[in-house]
Amino acid sequence: MDLDQIWHQFIVHLLANDEITEASVKKFTGIPFIYIHYQSPEKDEGLLFFLIKKAASHSMRGKQLHCETIFVRQEEQVYVFRHRFFVPQKKMFCCGNLCPDCILFRS
Template sequence: MDLNQIWHQFIDHLLDNDEITQASIKKITGIPFIYIHYHPAPNDDGKLSLLIKTAASLSMRGKQLHCETIFVRQEEHLYVFRHRFYVPQQKMFCCGNLCPDCILYRS
């Protein structure tokens, strides 16, 4: 699974929306940030986070990925979010504590 391809799909899905004029990714100290130029229609508060979730879910479809998006700041029509895609961690061995997600219970 190539994470760069997923990032490109994510940005393409974001740019498919009419309200988003520009979107880019910048990595600062290894943490990816998305910069979005968003011009909302009147009375559309909170729609941007829904657009980000929708674009991320379309990019992750069919893959074992999760995402996390955290709002950082806003200046006029520029919105900055900390966004990352990550693979969920699964147990690789039995620790002997009788965990409900133990690998011994997998078929």
């Protein structure tokens, strides 16, 4: 699985929306941040979160990935989010503590 390809698809899906004029990804200390130029008459941040989640779901389709998006700041029409794609962690062995998600309980 190539994360660069997933990031590229994610940005392409974001730019397909009329309200988003520009989108880019910058990494600082290994943490990816997305910069989005969002121009909407309502200035609805809920709609922007929905557009981000929709673009992420399109780019993750068919892969075992999850995403996390956290709002960082806004400067006029530029919104900054901390966004990451990650593989979910699953237990691979029994530790003997009778955990509810123990591998022994899988069918």
